Amino acid sequence: MVSENGQVQFPEGFVWGAATASYQIEGAVAEGGRRPSIWDTFAHTPGKVFGGDTGDVADDHYHRYDQDVALLADLGATHYRFSLAWPRLQPDGRGPLNPAGADFYERLVDALLAKGVQPWVTLYHWDLPQALEDAGGWPAREVASRFAEYAGLAYERLRDRVVHWTTLNEPWCAAYLGYADGTHAPGRTEPVAAVRAAHHLLLGHGLALQAMRAHGARGADGTQRSFGITLNLYPVDPLTERDDDRDAARRIDGLFNRQFLGPVLRGRYPADLLDDLALVTEAEHVHDGDEQTIAEPVDFLGINYYSRMVVRAGGGQRHQPGTASVWVASNDVEFVSRDLPRTEMGWEVDAQGLYDVLSRVQREYGPLPLYVTENGAAYADEVAADGTVADPLRVAYLDSHFRTAHRAIADGIDLRGYFVWTLIDNFEWAWGFSKRFGLVYVDYPTQRRIPKQSARWFSEVTRRNGLLSPG
Numbered sequence: 001m002v003s004e005n006g007q008v009q010f011p012e013g014f015v016w017g018a019a020t021a022s023y024q025i026e027g028a029v030a031e032g033g034r035r036p037s038i039w040d041t042f043a044h045t046p047g048k049v050f051g052g053d054t055g056d057v058a059d060d061h062y063h064r065y066d067q068d069v070a071l072l073a074d075l076g077a078t079h080y081r082f083s084l085a086w087p088r089l090q091p092d093g094r095g096p097l098n099p100a101g102a103d104f105y106e107r108l109v110d111a112l113l114a115k116g117v118q119p120w121v122t123l124y125h126w127d128l129p130q131a132l133e134d135a136g137g138w139p140a141r142e143v144a145s146r147f148a149e150y151a152g153l154a155y156e157r158l159r160d161r162v163v164h165w166t167t168l169n170e171p172w173c174a175a176y177l178g179y180a181d182g183t184h185a186p187g188r189t190e191p192v193a194a195v196r197a198a199h200h201l202l203l204g205h206g207l208a209l210q211a212m213r214a215h216g217a218r219g220a221d222g223t224q225r226s227f228g229i230t231l232n233l234y235p236v237d238p239l240t241e242r243d244d245d246r247d248a249a250r251r252i253d254g255l256f257n258r259q260f261l262g263p264v265l266r267g268r269y270p271a272d273l274l275d276d277l278a279l280v281t282e283a284e285h286v287h288d289g290d291e292q293t294i295a296e297p298v299d300f301l302g303i304n305y306y307s308r309m310v311v312r313a314g315g316g317q318r319h320q321p322g323t324a325s326v327w328v329a330s331n332d333v334e335f336v337s338r339d340l341p342r343t344e345m346g347w348e349v350d351a352q353g354l355y356d357v358l359s360r361v362q363r364e365y366g367p368l369p370l371y372v373t374e375n376g377a378a379y380a381d382e383v384a385a386d387g388t389v390a391d392p393l394r395v396a397y398l399d400s401h402f403r404t405a406h407r408a409i410a411d412g413i414d415l416r417g418y419f420v421w422t423l424i425d426n427f428e429w430a431w432g433f434s435k436r437f438g439l440v441y442v443d444y445p446t447q448r449r450i451p452k453q454s455a456r457w458f459s460e461v462t463r464r465n466g467l468l469s470p471g
């Protein structure tokens with residue numbers, strides 16, 4: 001796969017895309033019958049989001065989607081990963097589809113298809129209808145059934161035009177940032193609720209797959225639909241081979257990675273994780289048959305990769321009641337920083353970690369088709385006097401990660417595609433608009449889109465289906 005001129009060539013048919021999420025780009029939060037999600041409520045709560053930013057307008061993508069689809073076509077993207085806003089489609093989280101919401105996504109999908117870009121839908125990227133949070137949120141089992149109902153309705157409406165369906169984006173974040181440390185919506189700090197939320201998200205995933213497949217797994221043209229989930233996976237390494245450091249790594253890996261990989265791909269929670277969690281809660285919320293439902297087969301696994309964790313044992317108690325830690329029942333662990341370049345998020349740049357994640361999943365849970373559904377970097381981009389945006393650090397970041405992905409494929413890993421996070425600068429959750437991840441710069445006051453240097457570079461990659469040799 002490395003040709004004579006040194007070009008790194010990806011397999012034919014490799015998926016190249018960019019990703020976004022509804023609340024981060026759409027704006028128009030009160031239009032077309034949309035009602036509030038937990039992120040609307042959270043962002044409007046003082047002190048929750050940096051600078052008091054909200055997604056009220058965001059990138060105004062709801063009105064400018066045509067322009068954004070044209071940007072994707074200019075990038076040469078084969079696919080576009082975006083999420084449906086549940087509160088646009090089912091404003092109160094139950095009942096029939098809201099026609100105006102469904103029309104919007106139909107228009108978007110048609111615009112993509114007209115430009116030859118395949119839609120890749122995520123059903124849940126964190127914007128739970130507020131009405132369902134008011135009824136208990138993800139810690140309430142009922143929400144899993146509501147999610148399946150919504151998935152079935154959305155699928156029924158769009159399945160003729162959309163091949164790839166992802167249930168959840170990063171359930172770890174939705175559960176633990178949302179309900180344990182409260183840095184994401186809905187901002188609750190209840191460890192037991194977080195553990196339950198994680199389970200009900202996974203249960204919702206399994207039920208949603210069943211609901212979609214019940215409508216038939218083929219489109220009108222007879223082609224097969226493809227179903228999966230996106231998990232954020234990081235390697236978790238112990239700082240030393242000491243038993244206590246290794247045990248710290250085991251616990252964090254259990255909470256972050258295996259809690260989700262286990263039930264989805266093996267049909268059971270890891271026993272050691274359940275033992276750890278027993279410090280705060282027994283697993284009585286896991287009913288007979290749930291793990292089987294969660295293990296409903298997936299056609300692919302989406303992986304979001306950003307960095308690696310290195311941990312050591314902390315000196316304290318494993319569980320300190322009253323602390324709002326994401327590391328439920330393991331908050332005595334120390335995270336060790338390494339002498340590596342960092343992005344604007346403070347995340348260490350570690351391309352090899354992507355290889356380690358992909359090979360681990362294939363070895364321990366595969367083989368199954370894998371896609372990198374997010375990878376990218378925030379940098380402090382600025383518009384120069386000549387109107388251009390130079391982002392050489394982002395180009396270098398993506399180049400090193402793409403090369404790593406290529407090496408993984410050459411070593412036999414079944415990686416089929418790669419989505420850059422993100423198409424356009426957008427609302428970066430608790431960081432508001434202060435962090436820019438886009439291939440395309442957004443000047444928020446005017447909503448002008450300016451493709452960055454990385455956008456031009458990426459369009460070369462998609463055109464060649466590969467990379468030129470460095471130097």
Ligand code: FCB
Binds near residue numbers: 169173374428
């Ligand atoms: C991921 C999210 C995505 C974006 C990136 C930077 O955790 O899925 O929405 O915020 O991080």
